[in-house]
Structures are given as structure tokens and as C-alpha cells.
Amino acid sequence: MKKKESPKPNSRRSFIKTTALATAGISIIPRHVMGGPGFTAPSDKLVVAGIGVGGKGESDIYSFYKSGKAEIGFLCDVDKSRAAKSIARFPKANFYTDFREMLDKEAKHIDAVSISTPDHGHAVQAMAAMELGKPVYVQKPLTHDIYEARQLTEAAQKYKVVTQMGNQGASGDGVRKVQEWIDAGLIGNVKTVYVWTDRPVWPQGIPWPKDKNTKVAKDLDWDLWLNTAPYKKYREGLVPFNWRGWWDYGTGALGDMGCHLIEVPYRVLGLGHPKDVQCSVGSVYVDEFKRGYFPESCPPSSHAIMTFPKTEKTTEDVTIHWMDGGIKPKRPEELGPNETFGDGGNGVLFIGDKGKLMCGTYGRNPRLLPTSKTDEVNVAETYKRVPGGEEGHYAQWVEGAIAGYGKMELSSPFEIAGPLTETLLIANLAIRGYDVRNEKKRANGDSYFEYPGRDIKMLWDSENMRVTNFDEANQFVRRDYRDGWKLS
Numbered sequence: 001m002k003k004k005e006s007p008k009p010n011s012r013r014s015f016i017k018t019t020a021l022a023t024a025g026i027s028i029i030p031r032h033v034m035g036g037p038g039f040t041a042p043s044d045k046l047v048v049a050g051i052g053v054g055g056k057g058e059s060d061i062y063s064f065y066k067s068g069k070a071e072i073g074f075l076c077d078v079d080k081s082r083a084a085k086s087i088a089r090f091p092k093a094n095f096y097t098d099f100r101e102m103l104d105k106e107a108k109h110i111d112a113v114s115i116s117t118p119d120h121g122h123a124v125q126a127m128a129a130m131e132l133g134k135p136v137y138v139q140k141p142l143t144h145d146i147y148e149a150r151q152l153t154e155a156a157q158k159y160k161v162v163t164q165m166g167n168q169g170a171s172g173d174g175v176r177k178v179q180e181w182i183d184a185g186l187i188g189n190v191k192t193v194y195v196w197t198d199r200p201v202w203p204q205g206i207p208w209p210k211d212k213n214t215k216v217a218k219d220l221d222w223d224l225w226l227n228t229a230p231y232k233k234y235r236e237g238l239v240p241f242n243w244r245g246w247w248d249y250g251t252g253a254l255g256d257m258g259c260h261l262i263e264v265p266y267r268v269l270g271l272g273h274p275k276d277v278q279c280s281v282g283s284v285y286v287d288e289f290k291r292g293y294f295p296e297s298c299p300p301s302s303h304a305i306m307t308f309p310k311t312e313k314t315t316e317d318v319t320i321h322w323m324d325g326g327i328k329p330k331r332p333e334e335l336g337p338n339e340t341f342g343d344g345g346n347g348v349l350f351i352g353d354k355g356k357l358m359c360g361t362y363g364r365n366p367r368l369l370p371t372s373k374t375d376e377v378n379v380a381e382t383y384k385r386v387p388g389g390e391e392g393h394y395a396q397w398v399e400g401a402i403a404g405y406g407k408m409e410l411s412s413p414f415e416i417a418g419p420l421t422e423t424l425l426i427a428n429l430a431i432r433g434y435d436v437r438n439e440k441k442r443a444n445g446d447s448y449f450e451y452p453g454r455d456i457k458m459l460w461d462s463e464n465m466r467v468t469n470f471d472e473a474n475q476f477v478r479r480d481y482r483d484g485w486k487l488s
Contacts, residue, residue: 044069044402045069045070045071046064046069046070046071046111046112046398046401046402047070047071047073047074047109047110047111047112048061048064048070048071048072048073048074048110048111048112048113048114048398049073049074049075049076049102049103049106049110049112049113049114050072050074050075050076050086050113050114050116051076051077051099051102051113051114051115051116051117051125052076052077052115052116052117052118052121052139053075053076053077053083053086053087053116054077054079054082054083054084054085054086054240055082055116055240055241056116056139056166057077057086057114057116057117057139058083058085058086058089060114060116060137060139060166060394061075061086061090061114061116062086062089063391063394063395064114064137064394064395064397064398065090066394066395067394067395067398067399069395069398069399069402070398072086072090072093073092073093073094073106073109073110074093074094074095074096074102074106074109074110075087075090075093075094075095075096076095076096076097076098076099076102077095077097078097078098078220078221078222078224078225079217079219079220079221079225079239079240080095080097080219081217081219081220082219082220082240083095094106097221097224098221098224099125099128100128103128103129103132107132107134110132110134111134111135111401112134112135112136112137112162112397112398112401113125113126113129113134113135113136113137114136114137114138115129115136115137115138115139116139116166117139118225118243118244118249118250119141119143119144119244119249119250119251119255120144120227120228120229120248120249120250121227121228122138122139122141122142122143122144122148123143123144123145123148123149123151123152123228123487124227124228124481124485124486124487126138126152127151127152127155127487127488130152130155130156130159130161130163131155131159131488133159133160133161134161135161135162135163135397135400135401135405136161136163136164137163137164137165137166137394137397138152138163138164138165138166138417139165139166140165140166140167140255140256140259140260140417140421141165141251141255141256141258141259141421141424141425142165142259142414142417142418142420142421143421143425144249144250144251144255144479145425145476145477145478145479146422146425146426146429146465146477146478147465147477147478148478148487149418149419149421149422149425150418150422150465151487151488152414152418153414153415153417153418153419155414155488156413156414156415156418157415160405160406161405162397162400162401162403162404162405162408162410162413163410163413163414163417164393164396164397164400164410164411164412164413164417165259165412165413165414165417165420165421166393166412167259167260167263167412167417168362168390168391168393168394169260169263169264169361169362169363169364169390170263170267170393170411170412170416171386171388171389171390171392171393171396171411171412172362172363172364172386172389172390173385173389174264174359174360174362174363174364174365174366175263175264175267175268175362175363176363176381176383176385177363177366178264178268178350178357178359178363178366179267179268179383180379180380180381180382180383181357181366181368181377181379182268182269182313182350182352182357183268183313183382184379185354186354186355186357186368186377186379187350187351187352187353187354187355187356187357187368188352188353188354188355189314189315189316189352189353189354190265190269190314190318190350190351190352191314191315191316191317191318191319191351191352191353192318192319192321192351193265193269193318193319193320193321193348193349193350193351194320194321194323194329194347194348194349194351195258195261195262195265195320195321195322195323195347195348195349196261196322196323196324196327196328196329196342196346196347197253197256197257197261197323197324197345197346198324198325198326198345198346199253199256199257199324199325200244200245200252200253200256200298200300200324200325202241202242202244202245203237203242203245203297204245204252204253204297204298204299204300204325205282205284205292205294205297205298205299205300206245206284206294206297207292207294207296207297208235208246208294208296208297209235209236209237211233212236214233214234214235214236215234216234220239222234225239226482227482227485228479228481228482228485229248229249229482230248230482231482232248244256244298245297245298246296246297246298247295247296247297247298247432248296250298251298251424251425251428252298252299252302252324252428252431253298253302253324253325254302254304254322254324254424254425254427254428254431255424255425255428257324257346257361258322258424258427259417259420259421259424260346260361260362261346261347261348261361262320262322262420262423262424263363263412263420264348264359264362264363265318265320265348265350266420266423267416268313269308269311269313269314269318270311270312270313270314271308271311271318271423272308272309272311272419272462273308273419273422273423273426273460273462274306274307274308274320274423274426274427274460275307275308275309275317275459275460275462276306276307276457276458276459276460277304277305277306277307277426277427277429277430277457277458277460278304278305278430278456278457278458279302279303279304279305279427279430279431279434280302280303280434281299281301281302281303281431281434282299282300282301282302282325284300293435293437294435295435295436298431299325299431299434299435300325301323301324301325301326301327302322302323302324302325302327302431303321303322303323303327304321304322304427304430304431305319305320305321305322306319306320306322306423306426306427307319308320322427328341328347329349332349332356332358332369334356334369334370335358335369335370335371336370336371339371341358342358342359342360342361343360343361343364343365344360346360346361347359347360347361348360348363355368355369355373356368356369357369362390386411393411393412396408396410396411397410422462426460428476429458429460429467429473429476429477430453430458430473432473432476433453433458433467433470433472433473433476434451434453434454435451435453436451436452436453436472436473437449437450437451438450438452438472452470452472453470453472453473456469456470458470458473465477465478
């Protein structure tokens with residue numbers, strides 16, 4: 001029997017310890033003898049721990065399992081009822097409610113960690129795993145705050161761990177085809193991109209619920225669900241999904257769909273951080289000429305305009321228009337009156353000086369405009385496809401984690417996902433800043449409010465992570481965590 005190497009922080013762990021084998025007098029049988037060609041022995045599988053294993057987390061860990069190279073060894077969720085399907089599917093997996101306890105007790109037995117929890121918990125959960133040298137897969141958006149995104153990006157390099165964000169379209173064929181078409185100059189130089197979504201599909205632009213129906217479900221640990229967020233009494237309807245519309249926990253439509261949609265122009269145009277952002281948001285009126293003021297809730301709709309410095313793939317600055325809440329850009333004249341714009345609810349439109357190109361969510365179904373031109377395209381595939389496309393996003397991370405840090409190229413490692421997430425959250429600075437208000441006094445003593453963020457273009461200093469001309473917005477760059485929680 002070959003001498004077993006000591007496990008490294010970023011490599012897979014063997015299920016069967018050498019000492020145990022020696023004591024039992026058992027020898028390791030080669031996997032090709034034991035299971036035939038293609039058989040994956042338990043000792044060659046990645047042992048994954050899932051934090052947040054209901055809903056999207058349920059499908060995430062099952063996708064890792066379906067790769068054939070992952071074993072779901074540990075489950076963690078603050079809501080045992082929500083996790084019931086995963087518990088039933090993986091009955092041998094140890095279950096925990098507190099991820100900190102799981103990582104503390106099981107660190108030696110966990111190879112990698114998947115995180116599919118609400119946005120406000122991503123950073124502390126991912127950082128705790130990375131500090132243990134564990135590869136991490138984190139659902140989009142990578143973090144709730146800009147500061148957190150920068151910290152996770154740097155931590156991935158510091159701890160040399162394999163990372164992937166859960167924007168599976170980054171592994172799809174569509175975004176690669178769009179890249180090849182733009183590289184080939186089919187629409188010329190791009191300087192304007194429109195991106196839109198029908199999100200939110202949860203309540204936004206509403207007041208915080210009143211004190212009723214505050215009894216916590218028996219299987220939900222509300223305090224652990226809140227983790228870094230300010231303490232508030234439980235409110236019915238927040239869990240498991242509608243938290244997305246509240247700034248304490250979610251990041252609105254941009255956080256939900258931006259990583260799937262803006263990712264396409266961000267990647268193919270080689271963009272970095274925007275240098276400025278401006279926005280307008282939808283209004284909710286609660287009485288005649290009385291606009292509702294609900295700063296805790298994301299707005300019902302928004303239009304954010306970001307300007308990016310030119311890159312190696314552009315000849316000048318690029319402007320991206322983000323629209324949500326059902327707002328769409330004007331239909332291109334080249335698009336037929338009955339043809340679908342984007343994929344209906346969502347889409348991306350590139351405008352070049354020689355033509356236009358559109359695609360749907362994840363970069364799916366790219367088409368030149370008019371769409372009849374698409375059939376004439378004859379551009380070679382120059383970018384390597386991911387086996388399985390979008391679904392291959394999961395297996396890619398598993399294989400990357402098994403191979404080890406720096407051994408394999410991934411579609412959305414934190415070095416890409418971190419700056420992309422920062423970009424979305426910079427746009428959210430303008431959206432949140434829209435509701436910043438300052439109370440003023442008139443000469444007669446009456447009070448009134450000024451909203452200084454509603455009619456400005458915010459200038460962004462990427463190096464120092466701050467808005468330079470509207471300091472009130474900087475409070476949203478980094479949250480103050482609740483007592484007992486910290487990032488590292």
C-alpha cells in the first residue's frame with residue numbers, strides 16, 4: 001500500500017484514514033478493480049458541506065452530487081423543515097443548524113463548502129470556510145456589501161482556495177458565442193448596452209410589516225437566520241423568499257438577476273468597475289401628492305446607468321443601462337413587431353457602431369439584428385466550452401476543487417465574480433441613495449426634507465471603495481454587523 005500524503009488545505013480528503021486501515025489490517029483496492037472502468041471510489045470524491053440546503057440550496061447540492069464526483073457529507077440549515085428534502089435525499093449526511101458549529105466540529109472531514117443562504121450571510125459563511133482552506137461555491141450575488149465582495153476576492157487568493165459563484169450562465173455556450181461574435185467585429189465597437197429584467201417577483205416598495213403574525217415556526221432558528229443583520233422581530237412572509245426585497249437581507253432585483261444578465265457584457269467587453277452611476281426609481285404614492293417613504297424596502301422598479309472606462313475590447317467608455325420592475329428599453333427598429341425581445345421577461349441588447357446583438361438570460365440564444373442575419377454567421381469557436389454548459393458549472397467546481405488551487409480554469413471564480421458583484425452593488429448605491437433624506441427647517445419653523453441623491457451622478461473611487469461626491473451613500477458600502485458577528 002502506498003504511503004498516504006498528508007491532506008493539504010485546498011485538496012480533497014480521503015474518507016478512509018491510513019491509521020484506521022492499518023489497525024483493521026485492510027488494504028486499499030484499486031478503484032478500477034473494485035468498480036470497473038469509470039468507477040469513482042469514495043476516496044476520490046469531494047466531500048461537500050452545504051450551508052442553506054432548502055430551495056436553491058437543495059438543487060445546488062444535488063447538482064454537485066449528480067456530477068458523480070461529490071459526496072454530500074454535511075447539511076446545515078437554520079430551518080429544518082425547509083431542509084427536509086435534502087435530509088431525506090442524503091440520510092447519511094450529518095445535519096447542523098449553526099454553520100459555525102459544523103465547521104468547528106467537522107473541519108477535518110469537510111473538503112469543500114457550498115453556500116446557498118440569503119445574501120446577508122454569504123460573506124461571513126464563505127470567509128469562515130476559506131479560512132479553513134476549504135474551496136467554496138457561493139450563490140449569487142457573491143455578497144450583500146461592496147466591502148464584503150472585495151474581502152472575499154482577496155481571501156480567495158490569500159488562502160489559495162478554489163472558488164465559484166452560482167451564476168451558472170457563466171459556463172453556458174451562449175456567453176461564449178456572444179464573445180466570439182463581438183471579438184470578430186460583427187457589430188463593430190460597442191459603447192452602449194441595455195440590460196433588463198421582469199424582477200422583482202416578490203414585494204418591494206412597501207412598508208415594514210406591522211407587529212402581527214410574529215410567531216416563529218418551530219423548526220426555524222430566527223436568530224441564526226438574522227446572523228449579521230440588525231435584530232428585528234420575526235415577520236411572517238420574509239422567509240423563505242421575500243427577504244430579497246428588504247435591504248437588511250437582500251439586494252433587490254439587481255442582486256438577484258444582475259449576476260445572470262450584466263455578467264454577459266461585463267465578461268465579453270472586459271469591463272472593470274464603473275466610474276460613475278446615476279439612477280431613477282419607481283414611486284409608490286400613499287395619498288394625493290404624497291410619495292411613500294419606505295427606506296427599508298427596495299423600490300418597485302429602477303433604471304440605473306453605469307459608465308465604465310474603455311478596455312482592450314472597447315474604443316471608448318461603455319454605458320450600461322440596467323432596468324428592472326418591468327421597464328424595458330425601446331425595441332430596436334431591426335426587430336420584427338412580433339419577435340421576442342430578449343427572452344421576453346429579461347434580456348441584453350448590445351449596440352455597436354456596425355450593428356446590434358441581443359440575447360436572453362445567461363446569454364442564451366444570441367441573435368444579430370435583424371434576426372435573419374444570425375443564419376449568416378460563420379465564426380469559428382475560439383473559446384473552450386464547458387461540458388454540460390450551464391449545468392456543467394457545478395461539476396466544474398467539483399473537479400476544480402479536487403484538482404486543487406490554480407490547476408484548472410473555472411467560469412466564475414471570485415477574481416471575476418467579486419468585481420462583477422461590486423459593480424452591481426455600486427449601482428445599488430445610487431438606488432439606495434435615492435431615498436436618503438435630510439430634514440431641513442424653513443424660516444417659519446416648519447420641517448421639510450431634501451433628497452440630495454435624486455438628481456446627481458455618483459462618482460466612484462474604486463481603489464478606496466467610496467463615492468466621492470455624495471458621502472451619505474458610503475454608509476451602504478459596508479454594514480455594521482450585529483454584535484457577535486464578524487467577517488474574519
